[in-house]
Amino acid sequence: MYIYDDYDQQIVDQRVDQFRDQTRRFLAGELTGEEFRPLRLQNGLYIQRHAPMLRVAVPYGHLRSDQVRALAEIARKYDRGYGHFTTRQNIQYNWPKLEDVPDILADLAKVQMHAVQTSGNCVRNTTTDQFAGVAHDEIIDPRPWCELIRQWSTFHPEFAHLPRKFKIAVCGSVEDRAATWVHDIGVHVVRNAAGEVGFKVIVGGGLGRTPMVGAVIREFLPSLHLLSYLDAVLRVYNRYGRRDNKYKARIKILVKAMTPEAFAAKVEAEWSHLKDGPMTLTQAEIDRVAAFFTTPAYQTLPAEDKGFARLRSENKAFARWVERNVFKHKQPGYAAVTLSLKATGVAPGDATDAQLDGVAELADRYSFGEIRVSHEQNLILADVQQADLPAVWEAAKQLGFATPNIGLITDIVCCPGGDFCDLANAKSIPIAEGIQQVFADQDYLFDLGEIDLNISGCMNSCGHHHVGHIGILGVDKSGSEWYQVSLGGRQGHDASLGKVIGPSFAQDDVPGVVRQIIEVFVEHRQGDERFLDVFDRVGMEPFKSRIYQKERAHG
Amino acid sequence: MGKHPHIIKLDRSNGQREIVANHWLRVAEGCDDTIPAHTLLPLKEWLERRDELLGRADVGIWFAPDDEPEALGQDAARLSIIAVDFPAFTDGRGFSIGRLLRERYGFAGELRAVGDVFKDTLLYLRRCGFDAFEIRADKDVEEAAKGLDDFSEFYQGAADQPLPLFRRRGG
């Protein structure tokens, strides 16, 4: 993990002072609400339905156990004893008091954390693969590059007031687990034919109102040029992105309007001035940052632990948990464990203070004191010995984090929706619970295989419904809450957007509709086919005719 | 538009700042006759009368957010003052304009931020090459000046300090 030096610490400490002063001036009437708004947003502070909401940055989803304990303490001290992990690997508190926020930030700064640029029209938290550094299919560890981007983007003076928010995701493995094709910039760390490290750069992806898959604007950017090239992309966007209409202000609209080729040419022209300038990375700096992400002190272990293998063959529940929640590690004898924050009846992504403390404890005992957050809103212990898996399983059960459903239909990605969010058209948390209840039978659930189900309470798409195999979107129809269902979306290298199945449904009907979708899938399934494969083979029609056979839907 | 009584003037060589009286009048459009001394003209108008005005140190230019520094080009190096308008502080285009004028077009005169300018953007402005700040009339100028010191270290290179922290980080 990256550890702050005096410079990093001073920067977050000065941020606390700055925000304390801004809050004081707002409360004293020296800053209007309109002036304070962009300033507080740049510090992750929204004013929501019930109270302010504070979004704390978890850079590229990495946490140390002391940081997780600090998050638990904040939940206890300033909130109602829980936090919510988001699809951008951050954590949100739903009930802090505005006056307390400077103190919360001060507590965070003590453990090298902050809320810098977690909202607002600036460069947001850089996200990556939750299995970075341990994934069996990793080509290059993306984390040093994420940290370099974090530092470059932190308080970047030129890009503090962009036309709209700006999100960067980095991926360094064969499978794309960071949704890089639907970010403002997606960076793939790659090697060229000569074996040199560099980046493939994708721009203009995004979800929201106008969902789009990004376009490659550079096949290979040599690694030393990462930051100067990002400066060039952001400068073109800052100058030419639309500012007249907030729904057309994302970079994807600019890239589409200019065409990716013309946009790429504009970036190259800008970059020709910046290339080889002072922002060119030095090998010394790359090495300095990379040194924080070395492999932990692994033991030399057999590829398969005997005790683990035995329990796996004897105990079906354990085997099931291993199959769903344990990810293949590149180090023999080790595994990455996903703690599921998707138990039925709990808002997806929520964790209590006691659960957070429990996770910190597990990390200290079994995983070198580190925890990761995935963009599917789960937590990960990345370096667990196979021999410890039975103990970790037991402990995770105690915490309520052992639901064996990672990648299954009940591992729902879900935004806070109408229960918390001012922008919502409809609730999303109760929909998630209703659907989870349909699949309460573990055997049935398990047999269905991988299905991503995503729910957003409005077009802003915080729940990534466009890239869910099944996507559910809250829509407003003359004041009541309705839901539009889409099928066939996906993330990863073949990212594409789901297609709407037809007219929307009333809240009570949604779980039943999902049940029917699954029934159709099962009827058409050949062998172990995945939901997506069946959908790609049979198309929308069978689903549509089943669901709309009775006059359930309206308008 | 018009003339603000006071501006904060920053000495870029040593970081000292003082609050000084403002001599410059920013106009929406010039007149057909000789431009009076201490006038800030819109970029477009200055460009139309470039040959007449290029030699005049007592006439400056102001940029709107969608004006392009490229249109002025190397002439920037011969001007004594340029203002950049921020109609709203959340319109960040002026930051890029400032950096381009300083870093690409060699502008060495006074770079002045005007419009919705107050404490909370001064430091970013300074980093983008600005050294004069026309604080909004309803804000306290002395208090605003403190915003220049909100941070003392920065990760990235910019107009004020071209070297990023990684080229300066000692051991």
Ligand code: HEM
């Ligand atoms: C409750 C407070 C929240 C508010 C007011 C809010 C607001 C918004 C808005 C307005 C957008 C659309 C921006 C645009 O398209 O330009 C957006 C997008 C997004 N939000 Fe949220 N959000 C909230 C909570 C969350 C949470 C809890 C998550 C994670 C679970 C989240 C993750 C995202 C993501 C990933 C996007 C990106 C989609 C994209 O633009 O490509 N948001 N949010």
Ligand code: SF4
């Ligand atoms: S998708 Fe809409 S309802 Fe859900 S959190 Fe985002 S803005 Fe709120």
